[in-house]
Amino acid sequence: MSQTRGDELDGIWLILCRWALLSPLAGAAIFSARAQDPLPTINLQETDRISIFAEKAGQRNYAERFAESVYEAAYATTGESAGKGLVIMGNFDQPHPIVLVKQYMDIADSTEGLVNGPLFESIMGKAMKDWEEADQSMQDEIGMDIESIAYVIPMPLQPALLNLYLAAREEGFDEAKVAERYSTLKPMEVRFGDFEQYGWVIYLPPKNAIDRAIKDVLPNVMKKEKMGFFKRSMVKGAVFTFKPVIRDAMEGVRKSLLYESILKATSDLGEEDIEELKGAYMGALMPRGRVIPRDKDKKSVKAVEAKLAEIKQYQSNPYVAPTEVLEDLPETIASLVGDYRGKEDGRLNVFIEDDQLFMKEYNRDAVRLWAVSDSLFTTEDRQKTIEFVVEDDGSCREGTLRGPRLRMSIYRRD
Known part of the structure; x- marks a missing residue:
């Protein structure tokens, strides 16, 4: 057609x-x-x-x-x-x-x-x-x-x-x-x-x-x-x-x-x-x-x-919005940057621009991420978090995207 x-x-x-x-x-x-x-x-x-x-x-x-x-x-x-x-x-x-x-x-x-x-x-x-x-x-x-x-x-x-x-x-x-x-x-x-x-x-x-x-x-x-x-x-x-x-x-x-x-x-x-x-x-x-x-x-x-x-x-593990964030990004931030995938259209890109960290979900505008810890980050409105799994060698292959009505595992795209 x-x-x-x-x-x-x-x-x-x-x-x-x-x-x-x-x-x-x-x-x-x-x-x-x-x-x-x-x-x-x-x-x-x-x-x-x-x-x-x-x-x-x-x-x-x-x-x-x-x-x-x-x-x-x-x-x-x-x-x-x-x-x-x-x-x-x-x-x-x-x-x-x-x-x-x-x-x-x-x-x-x-x-x-x-x-x-x-x-x-x-x-x-x-x-x-x-x-x-x-x-x-x-x-x-x-x-x-x-x-x-x-x-x-x-x-x-x-x-x-x-x-x-x-x-x-x-x-x-x-x-x-x-x-x-x-x-x-x-x-x-x-x-x-x-x-x-x-x-x-x-x-x-x-x-x-x-x-x-x-x-x-x-x-x-x-x-x-x-x-x-x-x-x-x-x-x-x-x-x-x-x-x-x-x-x-x-x-x-x-x-x-x-x-x-x-x-x-x-x-x-x-x-x-x-x-x-x-x-x-x-x-x-x-x-x-x-x-x-x-x-x-x-x-x-x-x-x-x-x-x-x-x-x-x-309901068994409700989302808890972070209340405090760090002023600076962790030194290991470069290892977290990259393209990730989730279920269905759950594509996600994490990138740095002007010394700030951003997350771009599929078909949505990019939003800034603030560090809560070395591996946990949150959006400015605190309605989403992304927690990366950091390996002993400092690399990262996966993480979890959370929100009040969202829990999605994400994996680095090869």
Whole structure:
């Protein structure tokens, strides 16, 4: 594939990923609504259930397979019950939950007594701020408003947002009826009893949302980039060729958001731990170039188990930032200078410039190092250290790079 065609495809792919990852109301949710009929439910461990809220059999079957594979990874991560959860499958002819939030906020701004308390503001206000920033970014990049492809965005649903969604659903998503309902609705107070059993909820876009998103975004990208006929043809050909890969990658994004939702709702892991686990889980699901990996679910479980082991290592031997540094560099500093390698892209260069020691990590700017001892050095902000292993003859072949969320062995490159 030509460089030009690859660059344009990368641009389309990054745009779609960015909006799919937009999740302004991420977090645990207690679901509550009136059920018309019992929902299809996957029985997992003894106390764990995942129910599916979908209108079509095909969407329901897809959601069941999807949720079960994510559940296995979440359970492998913590070994704890995931409780009772709910997956809501969206439809193209129904508004996305964030659009309902926007509608409600517009009504609440002009209706006295609807907006109630700082918790409401922290949830709804932040959601709208994130949404507006993403909308502006998308306008700048491809001249589209984000609402036009909101259907591609998965979203964990907190109670207040769920109440808005369910109230709108009861009104058949009729805009006028929803507006009338919202004019008296206080979503922080509303409870729909039949669904209080659910500990977490996530809204998933329709299964084929990515195909529609590509179709909607592609013309705008080409127009924004002022592509000619030949270039347009190349990009369309590339998208057609790589659509299975793009679709597979977006599936990984969706799964990672459900995985995150389950962990936030059912585990005592911290925000940074969950973020790292989510990254490891999603990374194992991503295609490698044009290759869609096999046994992705098994690989994703192994990835989160490995990341969890790292996190436990951080906790057992936490990073301690140095408080004092030496004024001068040690006399043996020359033996430490050179190129080192770590795992994956962990390349690192240690060098001297103007009688000062610097460290240049792969794809990051160089930072100055200060001596703590003859073998231990730290960055100016004290957020990283590098400790070299100095042999009896004064040479150095390896060391350890540390930080609050980092522990990586490094080895001199031959």
